[in-house]
Each structure stands twice: as structure tokens, then as C-alpha cells.
Amino acid sequence: MVRFIPRLMAPAAVLLACGLAYGQGIDPDILKAQAGTYLVAPEDGASGCRLTLETGEAIGGYSVSGQASCIKPLPALAEAYSWNFDGNGGVILIDATRKVLARFVENEGSPMKTEDGAPLLLIAAPDGVDHLPSVASLAGIWTMQRPNGERLCGVTLNGRVDAEGNAPLSLSGDCAANVARLKLAVWHIEGFGLTLMSLDGSSLGFDMRADGNFDKSKEEGGKPLSLVRR
Structure with a gap:
């Protein structure tokens, strides 16, 4: 089964990232592989927003841009200040107080997705698309x-x-x-x-x-x- 999936870390990179706690140095190649612009959107097809995970350091991890696009569709994520690996191969979005706003869990062969409440996906998307097909x-x-x-x-x-x-x-x-x-x-x-x-x-x-x-x-x-x- 072939699916359009986001950029994911290679297995060896995942193992390395899993052993790292927040704030510890990440291998530059792992960081670069995960960085990029993603659509964050509800699994049910509602509108989402685009965030760019950057490689520059910020409080709690690494810098994020594009938060303004989240104000209307996903207002909680408009407060995202940084991102980081969660220690288990996933990705977290954090506000300026280091509160975790969203935790995206890695699913082999599938897009990263939150597990609490209505699922949100973190996924590479075609330009101009702001929601997932349902x-x-x-x-x-x-x-x-x-x-x-x-x-x-x-x-x-x-x-x-x-x-x-x-x-x-x-x-x-x-x-x-x-x-x-x-x-x-x-x-x-x-x-x-x-x-x-x-x-x-x-x-x-x-x-x-x-x-x-x-x-x-x-x-x-x-x-x-x-x-x-x-």
C-alpha cells in the first residue's frame, strides 16, 4: 500500500533521537531531516495551518514559524514557540513556557499524529492545500x-x-x-x-x-x- 507520507527520520536516526532528553544536542543531520514546512490539520478534513520547523535554537528546542496561519483554524497552536523531539521518535510543539501544545507520535509508514482528543496530523502537503482529504x-x-x-x-x-x-x-x-x-x-x-x-x-x-x-x-x-x- 503506497501512501503520501511526511519526511520521517531513518530508523537509526530514530534510535538516536529516542535516547535524547529535551534540551540535549541533536545530531545536525537528524535535525535537518525533520525540519521543514508541514501542514498541521485535523484527521476529519477540517482546515489546518502550515508550520515550519526550523533548525535555529529556541527556548525548549528549535524555532517555529508560521504560527499566524493557525490563529483561526487551530488557535491553540498559534501559541507555538518551539518544537523538539519527544524522546520517543515523535515531535512536540511547545509554547514559551515550555508547555506541550501538541505531541505527534510516529507511526511506521504513516504520518505523525496526535493521540489525545480529535487527532491532528503533521504532514508534508501539496502547496495551497490547508486540509486533509476525507x-x-x-x-x-x-x-x-x-x-x-x-x-x-x-x-x-x-x-x-x-x-x-x-x-x-x-x-x-x-x-x-x-x-x-x-x-x-x-x-x-x-x-x-x-x-x-x-x-x-x-x-x-x-x-x-x-x-x-x-x-x-x-x-x-x-x-x-x-x-x-x-
């Missing part, structure tokens, strides 16, 4: 096509989610043979990654574009392919 927002009719517009299949994404977070999908009766033989039957959204799956293990992963449509993940290989909402 099952409800993606349910509907899509066209699977080549970049030149050649139609390969119609795909209807159903919004009924099961206990594993998957929802049914159906394909049109005129799909190209290379699509029909995948026997795609369910779909799953995680972060900005959309995965279409069969019941026997086949899958096709897509990453969301800034316009809300999807392109086949580069990790999939093969010819370019897009999912475009009808």
Missing part, C-alpha cells in the same frame, strides 16, 4: 485516465467505511483490460495518499495534487496515471 469528501465518481486525457476506467468511491478504514469501490463496465484485471474492490485514504485495492492483495497507490485530483505514486512505477473527479 472519505466523505472523496466519495463519488472519478475517471482513471492518462495525462493526455485517455480514459481507462470509471471509478465510483463509496463512503461506507468498515472497521479497518476501507470503503467499497466499483469500476465501470468498460475499463481497459490492464485495469479490469486488478479486480479493485476497496479503497483507503491516509494523509494525502489514496490506495485502491483488490481483495486478493493487488493495489494501486495515488498521491493527491494541489487541485484535489490524484496522480499515481512514483513508487508504483509504470506509465503515468491519474484519478480525476467527474
Whole structure:
């Protein structure tokens, strides 16, 4: 299953960071790998804000910028003054008094996410996007096509989610043979990654574009392919 995921530390880097308490020096390569601009947004698809985790030192850790973008959607995070590693491979946002405002826990292969209350994700996002896609927002009719517009299949994404977070999908009766033989039957959204799956293990992963449509993940290989909402 291929998903659009944020920049994450390599396993060796995680082990090193886990042994460090707040305020201790972090290996510059680990710090640089985690630094960058992220979308912080509710998992349910509500609007979020963009924060930049910087490498300059600040009270409690390292400097943060972009807090003003959080004033309306996530006002508590507008008070973020710094960020740091939490000692367990995750990331925390801290105010000027060193109070932890949000703790993002690392999930292997998935975006960092808070565990208390309504989940917030810390994730790299396409430019101009201020919220995560949700099952409800993606349910509907899509066209699977080549970049030149050649139609390969119609795909209807159903919004009924099961206990594993998957929802049914159906394909049109005129799909190209290379699509029909995948026997795609369910779909799953995680972060900005959309995965279409069969019941026997086949899958096709897509990453969301800034316009809300999807392109086949580069990790999939093969010819370019897009999912475009009808």
C-alpha cells in the first residue's frame, strides 16, 4: 500500500533521537531531516495551518514559524514557540513556557499524529492545500485516465467505511483490460495518499495534487496515471 507520507527520520536516526532528553544536542543531520514546512490539520478534513520547523535554537528546542496561519483554524497552536523531539521518535510543539501544545507520535509508514482528543496530523502537503482529504469528501465518481486525457476506467468511491478504514469501490463496465484485471474492490485514504485495492492483495497507490485530483505514486512505477473527479 503506497501512501503520501511526511519526511520521517531513518530508523537509526530514530534510535538516536529516542535516547535524547529535551534540551540535549541533536545530531545536525537528524535535525535537518525533520525540519521543514508541514501542514498541521485535523484527521476529519477540517482546515489546518502550515508550520515550519526550523533548525535555529529556541527556548525548549528549535524555532517555529508560521504560527499566524493557525490563529483561526487551530488557535491553540498559534501559541507555538518551539518544537523538539519527544524522546520517543515523535515531535512536540511547545509554547514559551515550555508547555506541550501538541505531541505527534510516529507511526511506521504513516504520518505523525496526535493521540489525545480529535487527532491532528503533521504532514508534508501539496502547496495551497490547508486540509486533509476525507472519505466523505472523496466519495463519488472519478475517471482513471492518462495525462493526455485517455480514459481507462470509471471509478465510483463509496463512503461506507468498515472497521479497518476501507470503503467499497466499483469500476465501470468498460475499463481497459490492464485495469479490469486488478479486480479493485476497496479503497483507503491516509494523509494525502489514496490506495485502491483488490481483495486478493493487488493495489494501486495515488498521491493527491494541489487541485484535489490524484496522480499515481512514483513508487508504483509504470506509465503515468491519474484519478480525476467527474
